[in-house]
Amino acid sequence: MQIIEKFSEGLNRELDVVIPSNQLTESFNKRLEDIRSTAHIKGFRPGKVPFSHIKSIYGKSILSEIIDDLIKKTVPEVLSKRDERAAMRPKITINEGDEEETTSRLMDGSIDLKLGLSYDILPKIEINLFDDLQITRDVCEIDDKEIDKHMSDIAEKNIAFEVKEKEAAIGDRITVDYTLSVDDVVLKDHSKENIQFIVGSEELFPETTNTLVDLKAGEHKEIERVFPEDHSIKDLAGKKVKLNFSIKEVSSPLPAIVNDDLAIRLGFESEAIMRDFFSNQIKKQSEVAVRQKLKRQVIDYLNEKYIFDIPQSLLDNEYNGILQQIRSEMNPSGNDMQNNDSIKEEDLQDYRVLAERRVRAGIVLGTIGEKNSIEVTEEEIKSALYQQLSRFPGHEKKMLDYFQNSPNAIAELRAPIFEEKVIDYILKNAQIVDKKVTIEQLFSYSDESSQDEVSNEIS
CATH class of the missing domain: 1.10.3120.10 (Trigger factor, C-terminal domain)
Known part of the structure; x- marks a missing residue:
């Protein structure tokens, strides 16, 4: 095996590794002979198949296997000899030139196997003591006080609601169907049913849900507004839209209590x-x-x-x-x-x-x-x-x-x-x-x- 350094600058390395043709040919022929001795091919007795015929059938696959094995063995050997550690798996090329011609000549043993390796090495660093760290x-x-506070936070985030007949107020949860239209054309993809949100929050349409205060279940309301230019829904950005809300249910929040009901x-x-x-x-x-x-x-x-x-x-x-x-x-x-x-x-x-x-x-x-x-x-x-x-x-x-x-x-x-x-x-x-x-x-x-x-x- 011959190692030729083509490029070495900083942490970057490029090498050619030349494996003599006789080493490759020896392994190649031995593998083919092993196959020849046991192969069952129509028209030939076991062990009597011509070597050239075995080569024509199995040559390319056997060559590929041998080269893969050589790469697995050779690359670590090369790095060890050079006292280098590759940062990542080296990029490998095999004999430049026409692939078919190269394969044929490698099987014939008329050219050496040349592996091109390109890789970065890990830098060598000196590690000092950690007495200054x-x-x-x-x-x-x-403690129990922290746990109590945490449980109260959980209760606040999981408030139960109770259906009411009165008008919606800030903090109530309402269930609605709504349609969204632009130029009087309803956009089905942006119209929803059975949507729940908290009145006064901005989780659905900012600056819109507050206008649903004082509505009861069964009532309707149409709202017109212009969406901002930076609206998250790009095809609605800057557009004047109509929102038609149908109020289906109004619920008021129950006290946030840590008890068995919350647990269940x-x-x-x-x-x-x-x-x-x-x-x-x-x-x-x-x-x-x-x-x-x-x-x-x-x-x-x-x-x-x-x-x-x-x-x-x-x-x-x-x-x-x-x-x-x-x-x-x-x-x-x-x-x-x-x-x-x-x-x-x-x-x-x-x-x-x-x-x-x-x-x-x-x-x-x-x-x-x-x-x-x-x-x-x-x-x-x-x-x-x-x-x-x-x-x-x-x-x-x-x-x-x-x-x-x-x-x-x-x-x-x-x-x-x-x-x-x-x-x-x-x-x-x-x-x-x-x-x-x-x-x-x-x-x-x-x-x-x-x-x-x-x-x-x-x-």
Whole structure:
């Protein structure tokens, strides 16, 4: 095997790896002979099929298999000899030129196999001690007073309503049918039945629902208005529309009380069971929020302390992944998923910074884990796998097959476990100071740090 360096600048590498024709031919002919000895082909006795005939039938597929095997074996060997770690899977080309002619000559053994490798390498960084890392750990006591407040908030958000015969007032819930028309043409796609909303809120048509005050069930009202130019429904933006409301039911809110009735409405058997559930939930959420803040501080520290060039391929991959996620959230239907026009330029810049932050932290965490022999055990992988399977009841076998046959899927299971173990290692060596906070302070910070996961490509 001959390794020829074609390009080396910064973190980018381009190589040609030449595998002698005799090495390829030896493996190729042996595979064909193995097939020839057992092949059952009409018109020939077993083991008596001419070699040329076997070659004409199986040659291309066997050559492809051998080249795949050589790539799997050769690429790690090349990187090891050069003491390099590829940031991502190298892009590989096989012998430039006409594909049919190249295949024929490789099978004949008249040319060497030339693999073109293009890749970015991971930078080598020196990891220092963490004795200068100071971490603030939030301590939040979840007492009965906090639980009572949380339960009151839940009651406020799940108010029951009682049907009334009187006119609607601000805060009442009304059920309506409505039609929307432009130039006296009813737009069926924008007309609805049995729609419920709170009078005085802006959840349906801003500045419109207030006009339905003092109406009773069975009454009607027509409203004219001009939708703003920036209205969310583009084909109605700037248009003068008519809204015809038919009031079907008016209900007034009942007092927000934490009791068995609320529990039953929310699917619990009793108030006590409901309280236990939400008490445990808020405690778990607070533990997650504390962890998020600790992790955020570690990643801030790593990004400030370790400054180095980042592989462009990793940065682009992470950035595109973020954009894909944002597009998916903006457009759940999946249409026009490649369009960036709806994303503000300043947001695109922020996502680029976020991608760089994630990749940089991932490289440093990966290096720390490797140098300190931090590993993810088979048991930890199995536990994560079972958690994933439990999310898809009835499809466990299909999901298990997916994970067993997809190395990337297993890598995705491993990455967050590895990351958390390295974070734990860093925290054990840091100076940690506890700080008492309210639950509101804790959760407000948790919202800010929700995007601080690390690039899975490295960790």
